[in-house]
Amino acid sequence: MANIVRRSPTLGDIARYDPFANIDDLFRSFGMRPLSIEGEAPTIKVDITEDDKAYKVRAEIPGVKKEDVKVQVEGNRVTISCETKQEKEEKEEKEGERTIAREIYQGSSYRSFTLASEVDETKAEAKYENGILELTLPKKEGTSARRIEVK
Template sequence: MARLSVYDPFAEVFPELFRGMLQPIRTPGGEALEIKVEVKESNGDYSVQAEMPGVKKEDINVQIDGNRVSISAEVKRESEQKEGERVLRSERYYGAVARSFTLASEVDESRASANFENGVLKLTLPKKAAPAAKRLEIK
């Protein structure tokens, strides 16, 4: 049986440059930085839970544009171990992570709310009321 393989023209020219480009960002400790999202829909709103461990509340940004929701965060981690006055190990990590998704209905931004606790971002996104049908009078 013949084996199929995908030809990658960049693999020969730039073998290390594009490798792992679409994989999640990893911290020096090895954990992946990604936003895991759970979206639920009820009659009048959407409920979103986004897991963001290790992220500070001040570093989270949520944007709503019609029915598109974007969540992004910037992660800054610094760790330094000292023994007396000599630095034995110093680690710094800076990275950004983002997630966007589209909902079936538009969101009423004025009534939306967000809460962040224990590494979980909870969004309550009320649906925007659909405009009532208007009958045009023919003249």
């Protein structure tokens, strides 16, 4: 037997209703790709691991040149940034044809995070290859937390 639930929408539900919210899903259901007018700069995804001596950061930054990647370490704060300049043409222009869609984007992306311990910037290493940035960030010695007695 089916469970029937009575639902009474609130004014907030009605005010937030957007009939075009899932229009991209409609195109995809017919096997079509919606036309994108704006391109997006890539997001930087990271995996962070640690051992007793260092943090290891593996960041995914596809489609960026090594010269355009910057890493900044300040105490226990790490910032990874990149400049993106990418052009992608859906269909090349030929005689008698015109361009239907073209995605061009440029800009910058960054990712910043805070680690539990300070990093020794002088011993930090960075390597970028095939869209993957690998950081080795040694922990600073002598910066352990100290418990303070409350009086």
